[in-house]
Amino acid sequence: MELRPVAGGALAEWYEQELTEAFPPNERKPLADIVALMGQGRYEVWGLFEGEKLLGYAALWMKPEDKRCILLDYLGVSASRRNEGLGRKIVRMLSEKLSGKSLLLIEAERPVEGDEPGNNAIRQRRLAFYGRCGFVPAYDMATCGMRFATFLLEPPADLAPVMALHRAIYGPERTDVQVPLGPDETPPGPPAWMQKEH
DSSP states (O other), X not given: OEEEEOOTHHHHHHIIIIIHHHSOGGGOOOHHHHHHHHHTTOEEEEEEEETTEEEEEEEEEEETTEEEEEEEEEEEEOGGGTTSSHHHHHHHHHHHHHTTTOXXXXXXXXXXXXXXXXXXXXXXXXXXXXXXXXXXXXXXXXXXXXXXXXXXXXXXXXXXXXXXXXXXXXXXXXTTOBSSOOTTOOOOOOOGGGGSOO
């Protein structure tokens, strides 16, 4: 198995077959936005391949001029290969790839009071998954109108620079993003793509 970039025609195939299957519309950036970010050197999609077969993926978001922090934007495993430990394998391979160069930031949605129990069970599983991968929750943030825990492998004593870089990855145009989000604060409204038809 090999972790390598997904690009060209394979990118649209990844978006339509993998990302669309695994993530609800409110959590999916439009493909055009992803392509634009890639063109700016701010986004990479990595696939876990067995030969030419895509088994899973990780999408990374960053500031090209400052890669001290890199955000794991999406992590997924192909439906036919789930529950085989491949998600953990991808996280481990990414951590090794970035070790000593960049801090990997992981966002996982917190349970939502009053939401369907099934949705909150999925959120709890994701939080527990990153814990099993060795990451610890360092602070909360908001995006897409939701509260997320931000996980780090080894949180530094001073989180302020990390939080500033985390916020900067999104850019000033993302008014739905707040880093950090205090325990009594409400997440801002959703991003523009959630408010228009695609």
